[in-house]
Amino acid sequence: MISIAGVHKCFQSGEQTVAALKGVGLAVQKGEFFVLLGPSGSGKTTLMRCVAGLEKPDAGRIDLDGETVFSADPRLYLPPEERQIGMVFQSYAIWPHMTVAENIGLVLTHGLSKIPKNQVKERIRHTLNLVQLDGFETRPARLLSGGQQQRVALARALATKPKLLLMDEPLSNLDARLREEVRTKIKRLASDLGITVLYVTHDQVEAMVLADRIAVMALGEILQVGNPYELYCRPANSLVAEFFGSINWLRGKVVEKNRVETEIGIFVVESPLPRSGGVVVGIRPEDVKVDGASASGENCFDGGLVSATFLGDQMVFEVQINDKLLTAKAMPDGAKPGGKVSVHFPMSKIVVFPEGGTGFIY
Amino acid sequence: MRGRWLLVGVSAGALLPVIGLLLVVFWMGFWQSGPGEPVAYTLDHYRAIVTDAFTYRTMLNTLGFASTSVVISLLFAVPTAWLVERTDLPGKKWVFTLMAVSTLVPTFFTAMGWVFLLHPRIGVINRLFVDWFGLAEGPFNIATIVGMGWVEGLGLSSLAFIMVVATYRTMDPALEEAARVHGLKMWETLRHITLPLTFPGILAAAIYIFTIGLSAFEVPAIIGLSNKIFTFSTFIFYKIQPLEELPNYGVAGAVSALLIVLALLLSWWYFRILRYSSRYAVVTGKGYRPKLVELAPRARLLAWVFLGMFFLMAKVLPFLLLVWAALLNYFQPPSWAALSQVSLKNFYGLPWELLLAGTRNTILVMIMVPTLAIVLCLAISWVILRSGLKWRLAFDAAAFLPHAVPNLILAIAAVFAALFLLGNTVPLYGTLTIVIVVYTISRISFATRIINNSLAQIHPELEEAAFAGGLKMLQVMRKILIPLLKPALVYAWLWMALLCYRELTMASVLVTNQNNITLPMIVWGLWLGGRLNQAAAANIVILAFMLPAVLLYLTFGRRSRFEEAL
Numbered sequence: 001m002i003s004i005a006g007v008h009k010c011f012q013s014g015e016q017t018v019a020a021l022k023g024v025g026l027a028v029q030k031g032e033f034f035v036l037l038g039p040s041g042s043g044k045t046t047l048m049r050c051v052a053g054l055e056k057p058d059a060g061r062i063d064l065d066g067e068t069v070f071s072a073d074p075r076l077y078l079p080p081e082e083r084q085i086g087m088v089f090q091s092y093a094i095w096p097h098m099t100v101a102e103n104i105g106l107v108l109t110h111g112l113s114k115i116p117k118n119q120v121k122e123r124i125r126h127t128l129n130l131v132q133l134d135g136f137e138t139r140p141a142r143l144l145s146g147g148q149q150q151r152v153a154l155a156r157a158l159a160t161k162p163k164l165l166l167m168d169e170p171l172s173n174l175d176a177r178l179r180e181e182v183r184t185k186i187k188r189l190a191s192d193l194g195i196t197v198l199y200v201t202h203d204q205v206e207a208m209v210l211a212d213r214i215a216v217m218a219l220g221e222i223l224q225v226g227n228p229y230e231l232y233c234r235p236a237n238s239l240v241a242e243f244f245g246s247i248n249w250l251r252g253k254v255v256e257k258n259r260v261e262t263e264i265g266i267f268v269v270e271s272p273l274p275r276s277g278g279v280v281v282g283i284r285p286e287d288v289k290v291d292g293a294s295a296s297g298e299n300c301f302d303g304g305l306v307s308a309t310f311l312g313d314q315m316v317f318e319v320q321i322n323d324k325l326l327t328a329k330a331m332p333d334g335a336k337p338g339g340k341v342s343v344h345f346p347m348s349k350i351v352v353f354p355e356g357g358t359g360f361i362y
Numbered sequence: 363m364r365g366r367w368l369l370v371g372v373s374a375g376a377l378l379p380v381i382g383l384l385l386v387v388f389w390m391g392f393w394q395s396g397p398g399e400p401v402a403y404t405l406d407h408y409r410a411i412v413t414d415a416f417t418y419r420t421m422l423n424t425l426g427f428a429s430t431s432v433v434i435s436l437l438f439a440v441p442t443a444w445l446v447e448r449t450d451l452p453g454k455k456w457v458f459t460l461m462a463v464s465t466l467v468p469t470f471f472t473a474m475g476w477v478f479l480l481h482p483r484i485g486v487i488n489r490l491f492v493d494w495f496g497l498a499e500g501p502f503n504i505a506t507i508v509g510m511g512w513v514e515g516l517g518l519s520s521l522a523f524i525m526v527v528a529t530y531r532t533m534d535p536a537l538e539e540a541a542r543v544h545g546l547k548m549w550e551t552l553r554h555i556t557l558p559l560t561f562p563g564i565l566a567a568a569i570y571i572f573t574i575g576l577s578a579f580e581v582p583a584i585i586g587l588s589n590k591i592f593t594f595s596t597f598i599f600y601k602i603q604p605l606e607e608l609p610n611y612g613v614a615g616a617v618s619a620l621l622i623v624l625a626l627l628l629s630w631w632y633f634r635i636l637r638y639s640s641r642y643a644v645v646t647g648k649g650y651r652p653k654l655v656e657l658a659p660r661a662r663l664l665a666w667v668f669l670g671m672f673f674l675m676a677k678v679l680p681f682l683l684l685v686w687a688a689l690l691n692y693f694q695p696p697s698w699a700a701l702s703q704v705s706l707k708n709f710y711g712l713p714w715e716l717l718l719a720g721t722r723n724t725i726l727v728m729i730m731v732p733t734l735a736i737v738l739c740l741a742i743s744w745v746i747l748r749s750g751l752k753w754r755l756a757f758d759a760a761a762f763l764p765h766a767v768p769n770l771i772l773a774i775a776a777v778f779a780a781l782f783l784l785g786n787t788v789p790l791y792g793t794l795t796i797v798i799v800v801y802t803i804s805r806i807s808f809a810t811r812i813i814n815n816s817l818a819q820i821h822p823e824l825e826e827a828a829f830a831g832g833l834k835m836l837q838v839m840r841k842i843l844i845p846l847l848k849p850a851l852v853y854a855w856l857w858m859a860l861l862c863y864r865e866l867t868m869a870s871v872l873v874t875n876q877n878n879i880t881l882p883m884i885v886w887g888l889w890l891g892g893r894l895n896q897a898a899a900a901n902i903v904i905l906a907f908m909l910p911a912v913l914l915y916l917t918f919g920r921r922s923r924f925e926e927a928l
Contacts, residue, residue: 052543080542087543093536097558106554111545156544166543 001164001196002028002051007060009046020046021057022220028198028213030163033190035199035207037243038217044200047217048166051198052087053080065163084113086157087166090173092149094141100128100152101137104159111160127155130189147178154186158193165190167199171206183209204244208232216240238353241282248288248326250281251355260352264321268298269350278355287349288328290317291342299345319343365835369741370749376738377760380803383775384763387622390615390778407612417617423507424593427582428575430511431518432568438515438672439522440564445665447530450654452662459916460673464520466912467677468864469513470882471901473584474889475680476513478687478898480504486683489695505589514581516676518574522567529563548655566635573628577621577768579867584889594621595770599870602774611778618771629766688899708899713884717903720881723794724863727880728911731801732858736851738802739809740839743817746810748825765807773868776800794878800868805858816850817843856915863908881907 009021020043028034036044049055051062053069056077062070064085069078095103104124108115115123128134131151136144144152150170157165170186171179187210190197201207207214208228215225216239224236235241238249252262254277260267262281269281290305303321310332317328319341328343391408395401411417442461446454479485480502488500503509537559541551579595587596594617601614657665687693689704739761745751746758764772776799780790790796820843828838844851866882873883881904888897 052539054539054543080539081545081547083543084545085543087540089536089540091534091536093534093540095537095540095555095559106541106546107544110547110550110554113545153540156540160544 001030001032001065002026002034002198003061003063004047004051005061007047007050007057007062009043009050009055009057019220021050023060024217024220024222026215026222026225028196030196031194033187033197033199033210033212035201035211035214036217037201037204037207037211037214039202039243041219042217043220044202044217045168046220048168048198048200052085052166053078053083081111084160084162085164085166086160086162088150088153088157088168088170090169092153092170092173094144094149094152094156096142098141099137100133100139100141100144103141103152104128104156107156107159113160115160123159127159130158131155146173147182150174150182154189158195163196165195165197167197169200169202171201172203179206186210208244216243235351238280238282241351241353245284246327247282247284250324251278252281253278263324265301267345267350268347269352270347279352280355282351282353283345283349285316285327285329287346288319288326289344289346290319290328290330291344293342296342297344299347299350301343301345303341303343305339305341365839366749369744369835369839370751372738372741373745373757376742376803376806377757379799380760380763380806383772383779383803384622384767386775386779386783387615387618387767387771390611390775391619392612393615393782394612395782404612407616410613411616411620420592420594420597423591424576424595426507427511427514427578427593428572430508431515431575431578432571434512434515435519435522435571436526436564436568438519438676439526439567442519442523442669442672443526443530445669447527448655449657449665451657451665457669461520461523463912463916464673464677465524466860466864466908466915467517468866468882469517469578469580470584470866470885471684471905472517472677472680473513473581474885474894474898474901475683476504476509477585477894478683478693479679480509484693486695505585505591507591510581510585510591510593511575513585514575514578517581518571519672519676521574522571525567525570526560526564529560529567532563533559562635562638566632569628569632569635573625573632573766576628577625577770579770579870583866583870583886588890595768595867598770598774602777602871611774614774615778618768618774622767622771625766625768629762684898684901687895688902690895693895708896709903711896712900712903716876716879716884717881717900719876720879720884721907723797723878724881726794727798727801728859728862730798731805731862732855734798734802735805735809735858736813736855739806739813740844740847740851742806742810743813744839744843747814747817748822761806761810763807764804769804770867770871772804773800773871776803777871792874792878797869797872797878797880800872801862801865804868805861809854809858812850812854813847816847820846852918856911856918860908860911860915863911 004024004026007021007024008019011018011020022043024043024047026047036047038044046055050057050070051064057070057072059072060070061068061072064083067078068076069083070076095106098106101124104127105120108120108123109117124137125134128136131154133148133151133155136148136152141149141152150173153170157167167186171182174182183206199207199210211228213225213227214231216223216231218239224231224240226234231240232244235244241247250262250264250267252260252267255261255266258269260269260279260281267281301321303319303326306318306320306325308318309316313332315330315332317330319326319328321343326343392403392405393401394404394406442457445451446457477485479487480500482488482500482503482505485500485502485504488502491497491501492499504513533556538551538555541555542548546554577595578593579599582591582593582596583599586592587600592600598614598617598621601617602609602611604610686696688708689706690700691703691705691707694700742757742761746754746761751757776796777791780788780796784790790799824846825838825842828842833841864882865880866886869880869883870886873879885897885900885904888894888900
C-alpha cells in the first residue's frame with residue numbers, strides 16, 4: 001500500500017542544515033495498522049508529512065497504492081490534494097469558523113472524490129455515526145471539547161472513504177483516561193473499515209496496543225521494523241531495547257564464544273557474540289529472578305537486597321552486586337526477602353550488543 | 363512602603379495631565395472670549411459646526427481620505443504579508459527590514475516627493491503625459507482626496523503589513539494543510555480557509571489604519587492645506603492658526619471633541635474585533651514549520667515586481683524626486699537642459715543658523731522624551747500589573763488615552779492650557795519644555811504597552827524573593843526589574859527617539875518661535891512659504907542626520923516588538 005525507498009529530507013535551520021530523514025525505506029501492507037514510533041526529533045512526523053505530500057523529500061521515491069506520488073529522479077511530485085488520503089493532525093486542525101457538518105462537508109464537496117450534492121448530508125450523518133457524534137452537525141466547531149474535536153477530525157479524514165489514513169499523534173492532546181478509551185475505538189474502527197493506517201506516536205504503549213507492525217525511528221533512521229513482540233523481546237540494538245520498557249545494562253567484554261565478563265562476573269549467553277571488544281549486556285527487570293537461597297549455577301550471583309517495594313500488582317527489588325545496582329520485578333507472593341539474596345539471569349532472556357552501538361544511552 | 367507610594371504618585375502625576383488635557387478639549391468647545399473680554403460659555407461653536415455645510419464637506423473629505431488610505435495600505439500589505447509568511451520567496455528577511463525602516467521615513471517627506479510627481483502643473487508624471495500624448499493638462503492631481511489617501515496609504519502600508527503578518531503567524535498552518543490533504547486546491551484553500559480565518563485580523567488592521575487616517579495631519583497639511591482641501595485635522599489646525607482671522611479655539615475644541623469621541627469608539631471596536639480574531643489563534647506546541655507555497659519562477663518574478671513597485675512608489679521615487687528638486691533652483695522635470703542647472707545652491711542657501719538651533723532642540727527632545735516616558739511608564743506599568751491597587755484599571759484606561767486621542771488635539775489642548783490657564787504663573791507657551799511635556803504624554807500609551815508586555819513575562823516571585831531578602835521597592839526596581847526589562851526598555855527608548863525626530867504633527871502647534879523650533883518644523887516652514895526646492899534640500903539634510911539613529915535602532919531594536927506595540 002505504501003512503499004518508501006531511500007527518502008532523504010534536510011531542513012535549513014538558520015545557517016545550518018539538519019538532516020531529518022537519512023535514506024528511509026519502508027513497506028506497509030494493505031489493511032495494515034502501521035505505527036512510526038520514536039522520540040521527538042526522530043523524523044517520524046517528517047516521514048508522515050512526506051507521505052501526505054506536505055513535505056517534499058530531497059531524494060528517494062514514494063508509492064501509494066501502486067501509484068508513484070513522489071520520485072526525485074525522474075522528477076515527480078503529486079500535491080497533497082491529489083493523493084486521496086485522510087489525515088488527522090496533532091492539533092486536529094478543525095476549522096474554527098465552521099460547524100461540524102461544514103468541516104466534513106467542505107471535504108466532501110471539494111475533495112478529489114466529489115460526491116453528488118444530494119448525498120452529502122447522508123454521508124455526513126453516516127460518518128458522524130462512525131465516530132459516535134450523532135446529531136452534532138450544527139454545532140460550531142470552536143465549541144467542541146478536545147475529545148469531540150479529535151472525533152470530528154477523524155470523521156473528516158474518513159468521510160471521503162480514503163484507502164489510506166494518516167494519523168499524527170492524534171491522542172497526545174487528550175487526558176490519560178480518554179486516551180485509553182479512544183485508542184481502543186480507533187483500533188476497532190480501523191479493522192472494521194479495513195483501512196490502511198499510518199500512525200505516528202512517541203508513546204510505546206500506544207504503539208504496542210494499536211500496531212500490527214511498528215517501525216522504531218531515531219535520528220532520521222529506521223532502527224527496526226517488526227511486531228510488538230519481536231521489538232520487545234528481540235530488539236535489534238540497545239536503543240530499541242531502551243525505548244520499549246526499562247532494562248538493566250551491564251558493561252562487559254567478550255572472553256569466549258558465548259561468555260562475557262561483566263562488572264558483576266561471567267555471563268553465559270545464547271546470542272551470537274561479536275568476536276571481540278566491549279559489549280553491553282541487557283536484561284529486563286521482570287526477567288531477573290531474586291531468591292532467598294544461596295547462589296549456584298550459571299548466571300547466578302550473590303547480592304544484597306537494597307530495597308523491596310510493593311506496588312500491588314508487582315514487587316520491585318533493588319539488588320546490589322559488586323557495587324552495581326540492578327532492578328528486578330516479580331509477582332508479589334507475600335514473602336519479603338531481606339539481606340543476602342541470590343540473583344539469577346536466565347540465559348534466554350539476555351541480550352548483548354556491541355558497546356557504543358547506535359545511540360547507546362547508558 | 364514609601365517606595366511603593368512613590369511609584370503610585372509618579373504614575374498619577376503622569377496620568378493626571380492626560381486626563382487634564384482631555385478635559386481642556388471639552389472645555390474649549392464651550393469657551394468664548396475675545397481679546398480683553400471676560401470669559402463666557404456658550405453652545406455657539408457646536409451650533410456653528412452643525413449648521414455649517416463646510417463641516418459636512420470636511421467630514422466627507424476625512425472619511426474619503428481615511429477610507430482610501432485603508433484600501434491602498436491593505437492592497438499592498440495583505441499580498442506582501444502572504445508572500446512573506448506563506449511562500450518560499452527568497453530574500454524575505456529583507457522585506458521585513460525594509461518594512462521596519464519604511465515606518466521610520468517621515469510622512470511629510472514622501473508627501474513632498476509625491477507633490478513633485480503628481481502636481482497637476484509641475485508634477486513629473488503629469489508633464490510626461492502632456493508631452494507624450496499632447497494633453498492639455500496632466501491627468502493626475504495629487505491635491506485631491508484620493509491623491510492624499512494614496513500617499514497616506516502608501517505610508518501606512520508598512521504598519522498594516524506588520525499587523526497582517528501577525529494574523530498569519532498566529533494561525534495554525536495545520537488548518538490550511540488539513541484542507542490540502544483532503545483534496546482542496548490552493549485557491550480553494552485560500553477562499554474557504556485562509557481568508558475567512560484571517561478576515562477578523564485584517565478587519566482589525568483596517569480599523570486601526572482608519573483611525574490613524576481620520577486624524578492624520580502631515581499629508582493633508584503638506585498637500586491639502588495650500589489647495590484649501592481640508593480634513594478634520596487640518597481644519598482644526600486652520601482654526602487656531604488662520605491666515606486672516608483671529609484664532610478660534612472654540613470651534614477647534616468642538617470639532618476636536620467630536621473627533622475624540624469618534625476615535626474612542628473606533629478604538630473600542632478595534633479591541634472587540636481583536637478579541638474576536640484571537641479566538642481563532644492557536645498556539646501550536648509543534649516545532650514544525652508550515653509547508654511553504656512553492657512559487658514557480660514566473661510567479662516569483664511577479665512577486666518581486668510587485669514588491670519592487672511598492673518600495674519604488676512608497677519610498678524610492680519620492681526620495682529621488684526630493685533629491686532632484688533639492689538640486690534645482692525651480693522645479694522642472696528631468697531633462698538635459700535641467701541637468702545643466704543642477705547646483706548645490708539650495709543647500710548653501712538653507713537657514714543654517716536655524717538648522718543649528720533646530721538640531722540642538724531636536725537632540726534635546728530626542729533624549730529627554732524617551733527617558734522621561736520610560737521612567738514614568740515603568741511606574742505606571744508597575745501600578746497596573748503589580749500594585750494590586752483597586753484603582754489600577756483606571757491607570758490602565760488613562761494610559762491608553764494618548765493612543766486614542768489624536769496627537770494634534772493633545773498639542774492644541776496643551777497650547778490652550780498654557781495660554782489661558784497657566785498664563786504667566788507657569789510660562790510654558792513657546793518653550794521647549796512644552797514640546798517635551800506634550801511629546802512625552804503622547805508616548806505614554808506606547809511605552810506602557812511595551813513595558814506591560816515584558817513585565818507580564820517576569821514572574822512576580824522574582825521581586826518577592828528580593829523583598830524577602832530585605833530590598834526596598836526602589837532597590838528592587840533598580841536591581842531586579844530594570845535589568846530584566848532592559849531589552850524592552852532599550853527598544854522602546856530608541857523607537858520613541860526616532861519618532862520624536864520626525865514628529866511634525868504636534869510640533870506644528872507647539873513650536874511658535876526660534877527658541878523651540880525642531881528640524882521638521884524648518885522644512886514645514888520653507889514648504890508653507892512656497893520655497894519648495896529649499897524645503898526639499900532641508901529634507902535631505904534632515905534625513906542624513908537621521909541615518910545614524912536608524913542604524914542604531916536596527917542594531918538594537920527587534921522586529922518582533924513591533925507587533926507587541928499595536
